[in-house]
Every structure is written in C-alpha cells, then in structure tokens.
Amino acid sequence: MDFSSISPALLLASLMVAATPILLAGIGELVVERAGVLNLGVEGMMITGAICGFAITINTGSPTLGFVAAAAGGALLSLLFALLTQFALANQVASGLALTLFGLGLSSLLGQDYVGLKPAQTPDLHIPLLSDLPFLGTVLFSHDFMVYFGLALVAAVWAVLKYSRAGLILRAVGENHDAAHALGYKVVRIRVLAIMFGGACAGLGGAYISLIRVPQWTEGMTAGAGWIALALVVFASWKPWRVLLGAYLFGGVTVLQLNLQAAGLAIPVEYLSMSPYLITILVLVIMSADRSRAPGSLGRIFHASG
C-alpha cells in the first residue's frame, strides 16, 4: 500500500472532469422536471450529443463548434419528445424510454464513419497568475472551458429559478399546470422550451465524454451516465446546488476509488466499486430530510381543455 503515489492535486482536478458530464445533463434535466416534465431520454440525448459534437469537431477541427453542434443535436432530439408528450399527449415515461432507444440507435448509425478517429484537442485554459498557483492552480484553474461553463450554468439556473420572473413562471407551470394555464401562461410553449434546454444540456454532457474525457467515439459510450444524471436530480431534491454537490461527490468518489485500488488499499474492491453510488445517494438523501418534494405536476399530461 503506497498512498504517496496518489497526488491530491491531480485527484481533485480529475474529479472535476469526471463530474462534468453528469453535471451538465443533470442541470438540464432539473429544469425540465421543474417545468413538470419527466424526460427519461437523457441517455439518448447525451449519446446523440456525443456523436454530433464528435462529428462536427472532426470535420471542422473546432471543439467549440463541436459543443455547439452537440447542444443543437440534443435539443433537436428532445423536440421529438416534446412533440410526442406536449402535442400528441403521449405518456412521458414511455416516450422518454423510446427517446433513449432511438438516440442510441441513431448515434451508432451516425457514428459509423467516426470510429477510431481522434478529435482536435480541447485546450485547457491558462489563466495568468491563477493557473500558476502551486496547488489551487492545478485543481481549479487549469481546466478546459466546459468545466467552468458547467459551474456557471448551475449558478445561472439557480439564479433564474429563484430570482427571475421567468423562473417563477417555469416553476408555476411545474407545480400546477392548470393554475398556470388559468393565469394565462403558455404551459405547452414553456415546457417545450424547457425540454429543449434539457436536451441541449444533455448533448453538451455527452460531447464532453466523446471530446474531452475519453476522447474518441465508441458506440454506446455514455454507458449509463444519463441514468445517473436522472437519479442525481431526484436525490438532489430538484435543487441546482445539490446537483452540483451530487455530481462532484459521484465523480470524486469514482476517481478516488480507482486511485485507492491502484495504490493497493486493503478494502475489498467490491465495496470501493459501489461506493460512488452509495455515498452520493446517502449524502443527498440525508440532505433532503428538509421536506423538499417533487414539482406538483411532474409527469402529468396537460391538456388545455382539462
């Protein structure tokens, strides 16, 4: 056993990288669910974003354009879900599952020519002074721009939901769509926009895996990250900062347990392997003891005449 081989700075730095995909997807899904829609298609939108971002990056050489394309791809796919659930009034659970299946299939079709290619590298930002700090520089200030984008997005979603009129309307739609409708808010339009936002975020999360974390295209490469993001939203009691905490906990313990294994810690590997799930759920469940609950209209179908 040799813990001196674990570098705390590198460990904390890779924690942020490991957490970013589920953070992005999670914060998007949070907005969707706060608007009263349950979209189980996160995995499908993530993998679609992963291939859209990868393909555009390969073709243009620009990771930034790749991420834009990933967001567009995720949002476009989510429109299908919006069409089914908001206009055709289909069951949200079934439509979400179908979206995941469709996304997985579509992405492997789109990705056939992209197996084995290497995308242009996304540069790490170098912030003068800050990046050169001895410990904090490595941990906090030498990441790619998407890590900071994820953090900024959490802050923005929190502020908008809490303080802005738009956030209040979105929450009203999610809590009681009939009341919101009676007040004259366009329930369907608001929900479609929220769904597209969720799709764009999931797409970004997927592209983060294919462009930065791995980086390459492999079929089915999100391997369940979308489901983790979904669980995260529930355990975070639909609160943005808790999604951040949960994502960092999950990413952190995932990286930590791999480090401990490599260092030869004498804890059975099975326990280490399940620890990210256990610890994240445990912490978030304890925190949600404050009577927080799901949005009132979550998963319910809205029809104006009803």
Next chain:
Amino acid sequence: MKFTKRAMLKGAATALALGFATTAMAQDKTKVGFVYVGPVGDGGWTYEHDQGRKAVEAHFGDKVETTYVENVPEGADAERVITQMALQGADLIFTTSFGYMDPTINVAKKFPDVKFEHATGYKTAQNVSVYSARFYEGRAIQGTIAGHMTESNIIGYIASFPIPEVIRGINSAYIHAKKVNPDVQFKIVWAYTWFDPAKEADAAKVLIEQGADVILQHTDSTAPQAAAVGAGNVYTFGQASDMAEFAPMPRISSIIDNWAPYYIARTQAVMDGTWKSTSTWDGIGPGMVGIGEISDVVPAEVKADALALKDAIANGDYHPFTGPLKKQDGSDWLADGQTADDGTLAGMNFYVEGIEGEIPQ
C-alpha cells in the same frame, strides 16, 4: 435505479431488434445467432466476434442466415434474448461472454434440438459446447515486451471482473514481465465492467498519474488507448482486436482474437449433422490467438525476444506457466519444469508470488 432501467431498456431493444431481424427467412437455411455483450463497434472483443459472424456469412453465402443482438446485459436479460433466438428458429447460437454461462445452460435445457456454443465458460451439456482462446499465451508476450519497455517499472493493469480468465492474464503477464525485469511492479484496477469507455479512460488516467508507463487492459473499448495518447509517453497493447489505429504509439502490439475458423467449422458441423458437444481451448498454435504487429517503437532485440517466445509457445516447446512458480502466499505451486494443467488454469483464483493486492472475491 441505473441497472434496472438500463436492463429494461435493453430488453426492449433486443426484442425489437429480433423482431425485425428474423422475418422472412427461408426454411432451408441454417440459422446462426450471436449474442454480444457490447456494441459491434467497440473496436475490441465484440467487434472480433462480429468479424467471425461476417466470415460465416461470407463462407456459406446463401446457405446461412445469421442474426445478432448486441449490448445484451449478462444475467436475466441474456436468458430472454437467447430464448427468443431459439424460438425464432436458430439452429446454432453463440453466446459470447462469460456471464452468459448459466443463461445459456438454462435455455439449452428447454431447446434440446438447438446447438449452443458458449465462449469462455466451463459448463457443457449435450447441446452446449464451450470454446475459448488461450489469451494467457498472448499475455506472456505482452508481459515480456512490457517488462522491457517500462522505465518507471510500474505496469498498470485495467482488469474487468475477477474471473479465472482475467486472473490468468494478470499472472501470465506478470510472470513474464518479472522474468525480463525483476524490479517490475503491477498496479491493478478492477473496473467491474467489460465496456464503459469513460470508466476505462478514468482507470487508465489514474494508473498513469500513479506512475505507470505501460498500460495493459482486459476491458473491451479503445478508451485506455485514447487516454494514453493524451498522456504522451505511455505504451499500451490492443486488446481482443488489433486496435492498429493507435499504432505505432501508444499501441506497441496486441492480442487478436480470431474466431472465424472456429465459427465456420462449427456451422459446417451443424449443416453436416456432425455437431457434438466439445470443449475447445486453442491458443497461438492453432491460430485462435494472434499477436498484432510489434511496432518499431520497440527495440529490435526486444521484438526478437518476444517473437522467439511466440514461436516457442506456438510449437509447444514452452508453456507460459512453467515451474518453479509459487502462489502469492508463498506456497509452492509448480515444481521446476512442471507445467500447469488445464484444470487448474481453467479455475485459477490466485495470484502468483510477487503480485501485490488481493483478488476481489
């Protein structure tokens, strides 16, 4: 939450795929089904099995009809998928992952007229054969090259599940790395997955951060290769497939699974009515295990050393598990000159002397 939902999804997906795939078959064709644990585009394990399937199609042309289902989770879903294949008239079904062992046996009991072939397992029945390749022979060559190439003397190993096949690979690689480099140390990470690119990449990065400059993998995707590219001065080996797109660096050689001859022979046996339950375990000699080209990054004498070892294993002069060897706890395993028997190898559940850490139980 994650597992049940994914499993449910995949169950639904596979049911769909089967429904579409097997309509309108002609009755006189021999129908061969394949069950895969990953996607056919994984670039590794499943990709090579699918190459074998395509070889069957190319060889027999109109006389066969092949179907496959990818991404089938090991466990109860596998049983449903295999059952579905049998119900839809498959004559021969290849189940290509260790975790399909009990599902295969269970389904085989219900369909005595269908022939089953399970890869890497050890349970047979009247209509169930098992087949595997002696990957540990390839691991011996990898270990030799790895031992020579490492400068930090730390070799990282991404293991999947603690099953005999994986443990054999670790032992074989370690023995031969140690032989050429007495100071070598193995750092082993259990990923508990066959296929999860993000996790595999994380594991590779962790090992590299902890000083490993050679990474061996027993998982199916090319993600560790990509991670090694990002890190720079790290060597890797292609796993199950050549992964030549990462040559000459970081990938310096590979173990290639070649299932095509076996799949063709077994399909032929079904057509001829000569199929019998067998246990096949072939290595480099018969060609089931191939060694991918050793790239020029490797010094010529190391390459020669590795190729000499390959030849010795192929013609039977050398067995990768030859005594004197001790187990990790220091007890004697093989006496000087003694070689391991297949029974012990098939059920291997211990590390050899010198490897640190414990095997998860």
